[in-house]
Amino acid sequence: MEHAQHHEHDQHHEHHRHDHAGPGTGKVSWGTAAKATLHCLTGCAIGEVLGMVIGTALGWGNVQTMVLAIVLAFFFGYALTLRGILAAGVDFRTAFRVALAADTLSIAVMELIDNGVIALWPGAMDAHLSAPLFWIVLAIALAAAFVITTPVNKWMIGRGKGHAVVHAYHH
Numbered sequence: 001m002e003h004a005q006h007h008e009h010d011q012h013h014e015h016h017r018h019d020h021a022g023p024g025t026g027k028v029s030w031g032t033a034a035k036a037t038l039h040c041l042t043g044c045a046i047g048e049v050l051g052m053v054i055g056t057a058l059g060w061g062n063v064q065t066m067v068l069a070i071v072l073a074f075f076f077g078y079a080l081t082l083r084g085i086l087a088a089g090v091d092f093r094t095a096f097r098v099a100l101a102a103d104t105l106s107i108a109v110m111e112l113i114d115n116g117v118i119a120l121w122p123g124a125m126d127a128h129l130s131a132p133l134f135w136i137v138l139a140i141a142l143a144a145a146f147v148i149t150t151p152v153n154k155w156m157i158g159r160g161k162g163h164a165v166v167h168a169y170h171h
Contacts, residue, residue: 027158028154028157028158030150030154032154032157033153033157036153036162037106037110037146037150039081040077040103040106040110040149040153041110041145041149042076043073043075043079043080043103044073044076044110044111044142045073046072046073046076047069047074048069048070048072048073049069049138050072050076051065051066051069051070051071051072051073052065052134052138053129054068055068055069056128062126066115066118066119066125070111070115073114074107074111078096078099078103078107081098081099082095082096082099085099102162103162105152105156105162106149106156106162109148111145113141113144113145114141114142114145115141116141117137117140117141117145118137118138118141121140
């Protein structure tokens with residue numbers, strides 16, 4: 001009886017994992033992809049804003065500030081993923097590898113789109129943090145990054161990559 005219950009639990013766990021991540025099945029809901037993208041977007045947004053604030057406070061130019069913002073976006077994106085994996089009891093080295101595998105492409109696409117919009121929007125690069133233009137363009141850039149990165153995450157999760165790997169550690 002105990003063995004049967006354990007087997008039933010394993011089947012439920014496997015079924016539950018496929019519903020959310022669909023590793024290798026290619027069948028992933030847009031909601032799952034959107035949640036993974038929102039997770040990355042949160043880390044990116046924290047890093048972007050913090051980088052802009054620090055760069056502006058230090059009187060840096062646009063290029064140095066953008067580089068700092070991108071580095072911090074990757075840092076916070078990975079940090080949010082690491083936090084969840086470490087909370088599941090995974091050792092740091094494994095958690096770090098999982099975070100790199102799960103988030104690198106997603107964050108890279110997001111940063112390319114986000115910073116591309118900001119760089120190409122007339123006046124956005126020179127807008128100060130106190131200017132509404134800065135915040136409006138940042139919001140548009142992050143929204144565009146979300147819309148374009150969600151299908152990337154859907155594709156990766158459907159192939160057992162990206163956040164599908166992270167989900168395996170949460171269950």
